[in-house]
Amino acid sequence: MSSFQFTLLATDGGARRGELRTPHGVIQTPAFMPVGTRGAVKAITHRDLIDLDAQIILGNTYHLYLKPGDDLIARMGGLHAFIGWNRPILTDSGGYQVFSLASMRKIREDGAEFRSHLDGSLHLLTPEKATDIQARLGSDIAMVLDECVASTSEKEPVREAMLRSARWAARARARWCQLRDHGDPAVRVTNPGQAQFGIIQGGVHPDLRTESVQRTTEIGFEAYAIGGLSVGEPPEVTYEVVGHTAPQLPEDRPRYLMGAGMPDDLFECVARGIDMFDCVLPTRNARNGQLLTSTGPLVIKNARYAEDPLPPDPGCGCYTCRHFSRAYLRHLYIAGEMTGATLATIHNLYFYLDTMRRIREAIVFGSFERLRQEFHQTFSRRPQQ
Amino acid sequence: MSSFQFTLLATDGGARRGELRTPHGVIQTPAFMPVGTRGAVKAITHRDLIDLDAQIILGNTYHLYLKPGDDLIARMGGLHAFIGWNRPILTDSGGYQVFSLASMRKIREDGAEFRSHLDGSLHLLTPEKATDIQARLGSDIAMVLDECVASTSEKEPVREAMLRSARWAARARARWCQLRDHGDPAVRVTNPGQAQFGIIQGGVHPDLRTESVQRTTEIGFEAYAIGGLSVGEPPEVTYEVVGHTAPQLPEDRPRYLMGAGMPDDLFECVARGIDMFDCVLPTRNARNGQLLTSTGPLVIKNARYAEDPLPPDPGCGCYTCRHFSRAYLRHLYIAGEMTGATLATIHNLYFYLDTMRRIREAIVFGSFERLRQEFHQTFSRRPQQ
Numbered sequence: 001m002s003s004f005q006f007t008l009l010a011t012d013g014g015a016r017r018g019e020l021r022t023p024h025g026v027i028q029t030p031a032f033m034p035v036g037t038r039g040a041v042k043a044i045t046h047r048d049l050i051d052l053d054a055q056i057i058l059g060n061t062y063h064l065y066l067k068p069g070d071d072l073i074a075r076m077g078g079l080h081a082f083i084g085w086n087r088p089i090l091t092d093s094g095g096y097q098v099f100s101l102a103s104m105r106k107i108r109e110d111g112a113e114f115r116s117h118l119d120g121s122l123h124l125l126t127p128e129k130a131t132d133i134q135a136r137l138g139s140d141i142a143m144v145l146d147e148c149v150a151s152t153s154e155k156e157p158v159r160e161a162m163l164r165s166a167r168w169a170a171r172a173r174a175r176w177c178q179l180r181d182h183g184d185p186a187v188r189v190t191n192p193g194q195a196q197f198g199i200i201q202g203g204v205h206p207d208l209r210t211e212s213v214q215r216t217t218e219i220g221f222e223a224y225a226i227g228g229l230s231v232g233e234p235p236e237v238t239y240e241v242v243g244h245t246a247p248q249l250p251e252d253r254p255r256y257l258m259g260a261g262m263p264d265d266l267f268e269c270v271a272r273g274i275d276m277f278d279c280v281l282p283t284r285n286a287r288n289g290q291l292l293t294s295t296g297p298l299v300i301k302n303a304r305y306a307e308d309p310l311p312p313d314p315g316c317g318c319y320t321c322r323h324f325s326r327a328y329l330r331h332l333y334i335a336g337e338m339t340g341a342t343l344a345t346i347h348n349l350y351f352y353l354d355t356m357r358r359i360r361e362a363i364v365f366g367s368f369e370r371l372r373q374e375f376h377q378t379f380s381r382r383p384q385q
Numbered sequence: 386m387s388s389f390q391f392t393l394l395a396t397d398g399g400a401r402r403g404e405l406r407t408p409h410g411v412i413q414t415p416a417f418m419p420v421g422t423r424g425a426v427k428a429i430t431h432r433d434l435i436d437l438d439a440q441i442i443l444g445n446t447y448h449l450y451l452k453p454g455d456d457l458i459a460r461m462g463g464l465h466a467f468i469g470w471n472r473p474i475l476t477d478s479g480g481y482q483v484f485s486l487a488s489m490r491k492i493r494e495d496g497a498e499f500r501s502h503l504d505g506s507l508h509l510l511t512p513e514k515a516t517d518i519q520a521r522l523g524s525d526i527a528m529v530l531d532e533c534v535a536s537t538s539e540k541e542p543v544r545e546a547m548l549r550s551a552r553w554a555a556r557a558r559a560r561w562c563q564l565r566d567h568g569d570p571a572v573r574v575t576n577p578g579q580a581q582f583g584i585i586q587g588g589v590h591p592d593l594r595t596e597s598v599q600r601t602t603e604i605g606f607e608a609y610a611i612g613g614l615s616v617g618e619p620p621e622v623t624y625e626v627v628g629h630t631a632p633q634l635p636e637d638r639p640r641y642l643m644g645a646g647m648p649d650d651l652f653e654c655v656a657r658g659i660d661m662f663d664c665v666l667p668t669r670n671a672r673n674g675q676l677l678t679s680t681g682p683l684v685i686k687n688a689r690y691a692e693d694p695l696p697p698d699p700g701c702g703c704y705t706c707r708h709f710s711r712a713y714l715r716h717l718y719i720a721g722e723m724t725g726a727t728l729a730t731i732h733n734l735y736f737y738l739d740t741m742r743r744i745r746e747a748i749v750f751g752s753f754e755r756l757r758q759e760f761h762q763t764f765s766r767r768p769q770q
Binding site for chain 2: 038039040041042043044045046047063067068072075076082083084306307309319323324325327328331332334335337338339340341342343346
């Protein structure tokens with residue numbers, strides 16, 4: 001735990017400004033983590049990520065386990081060495097992907113049985129196995145395996161999943177401690193300084209969230225994430241659950257909201273005490289031709305942009321906005337040129353990462369609330385006319 | 386013509402070291418031009434091209450004429466402004482693409498009638514129209530429309546195509562001079578300093594090549610290209626025709642070999658007096674997972690690279706080779722990550738452009754022949770075991 005340390009530098013209302021020390025470097029929080037599913041953030045290079053000053057990226061255990069395999073990655077020295085990325089990495093547990101397989105998976109007490117979406121082969125992901133895989137990957141932050149349910153489920157299944165997640169969390173922690181204290185010849189640990197985060201579940205039910213916080217913090221992790229949100233419920237509900245849950249988590253540990261969200265979510269959840277975010281939205285929407293700007297999403301294929309000489313966001317300082325017009329970007333999308341996805345990804349990630357930089361600065365200066373109001377005055381979730 | 390000027394700086398045997406002044410900057414020759422078909426070099430950004438120090442890129446008139454259209458590009462200020470590229474651009478005439486449409490085109494004396502590969506619409510590309518389109522695009526170097534035939538054709542059709550190409554060249558030049566001297570309200574000229582190159586045809590027949598040189602140089606162009614090669618004939622035949630044709634071209638003008646070639650072709654054709662090259666090979670092969678190295682092509686998907694920690698080419702100084710292993714690149718290809726194509730494109734273009742840099746340096750130092758021998762000692766066209 002010595003190489004993992006969180007320091008709270010400042011607060012501004014509920015918003016927190018911190019510094020998270022990991023074996024591969026320091027992360028300034030609140031932070032947004034671009035998603036690099038298979039060891040690459042889609043459509044861009046690490047050089048672009050460094051230029052964007054991404055402090056940490058996320059890798060998906062499910063995908064890396066299936067291909068090229070955690071054993072291979074361990075033999076190559078771990079995920080950092082394998083993909084040539086020297087800054088921090090967080091890996092998820094694979095749980096979310098497995099639960100997304102719907103009919104191709106079955107939840108049992110020992111773990112989640114699933115068929116690979118690649119070749120139909122049968123696998124069992126247990127809390128221990130998810131821990132082992134991530135130990136081999138050697139991420140700086142590993143997540144426990146949890147059971148995700150739809151946020152619209154009846155309360156009882158949500159409660160059962162929350163309780164099972166807590167039991168799984170205890171098993172994951174036991175396995176993590178065992179690897180740390182005694183090792184296991186079957187598991188090549190590639191990052192001895194890896195931290196493990198617990199995950200709070202409980203859907204949209206305040207009492208279940210409170211119970212999950214108690215059960216999970218009792219086990220004791222380096223830090224805690226809030227899972228099972230941003231999965232279709234209205235934003236106000238997300239904010240309510242975050243506002244209820246985050247303050248119950250230990251103040252001296254970072255709080256990670258998994259899978260969120262839209263740009264306005266960042267402001268609302270920072271305001272409620274969240275320190276870390278990840279989301280595929282900026283990268284996925286970029287590939288689909290949706291650019292996120294300070295006034296809202298811009299659908300670049302729209303015919304109205306065919307001869308528009310303006311950059312995607314005239315106020316943006318990213319490489320794309322400094323050099324290219326909407327007309328050119330539209331042309332690249334219509335023509336099917338990969339470069340269009342690259343330029344849009346650079347823009348969208350810049351927008352997210354720059355927003356986080358401005359949030360961090362505002363917290364220090366005590367002007368977060370003003371920045372938040374300003375953002376909401378111009379930003380709309382509806383694509384522009 | 387004042388903004389277009391070629392200066393021969395040094396020779397070494399048949400190899401020439403020159404400097405080509407264009408409205409958008411100076412090109413050191415011999416030079417390789419990456420192909421940016423639709424206003425983007427596939428899979429990379431202009432930033433990557435600048436980092437690779439690409440001096441000039443090529444745009445395809447056929448593709449840009451169909452989408453987004455030369456009129457739109459002219460309204461946006463020309464191709465440079467539209468795509469945000471401030472260095473020189475050469476555009477082809479569209480002839481090669483039209484002739485590649487096979488059954489979807491018909492050659493007539495007035496021009497080439499063809500159906501768009503996008504929507505089947507009928508178009509007529511005449512020498513005048515190809516000139517007008519390129520005037521709207523505003524490339525620094527425009528090419529005349531020529532008739533391409535298979536290099537394996539009987540001699541008579543090759544002769545007829547050569548003669549027609551010469552007649553078309555005269556018409557293209559007349560139209561170019563008309564636009565320069567009198568303008569035409571129907572054609573928005575976006576680069577008044579544009580040069581026009583004639584194209585030598587005649588297949589693999591020395592006498593036809595000689596006749597083509599006479600007929601084309603009689604018309605008079607800023608410079609001349611050798612067309613109709615690297616289209617399937619054995620390399621020795623290409624070299625023979627180049628060796629026969631290039632020395633007949635004016636010494637004080639750059640000589641451009643269209644569509645060549647493999648890395649060894651660069652050496653062999655520079656040795657025979659060629660100053661400019663373009664080829665889709667480095668970029669297309671990159672997307673197909675073939676990396677070109679100093680020892681030959683490397684098929685990155687090959688299972689033998691699954692755990693290979695070496696860079697694609699251990700002697701290469703490109704971004705990809707300085708940061709990534711064959712194992713990681715293979716993983717990206719197997720996983721279908723676009724970033725794999727980007728990294729391979731960066732490597733392949735670096736290899737071509739760095740080879741040209743070394744060739745330019747060697748010519749100045751009188752060591753071109755030694756460099757050429759060294760290259761052939763290690764390079765093989767066969768993919769590595």
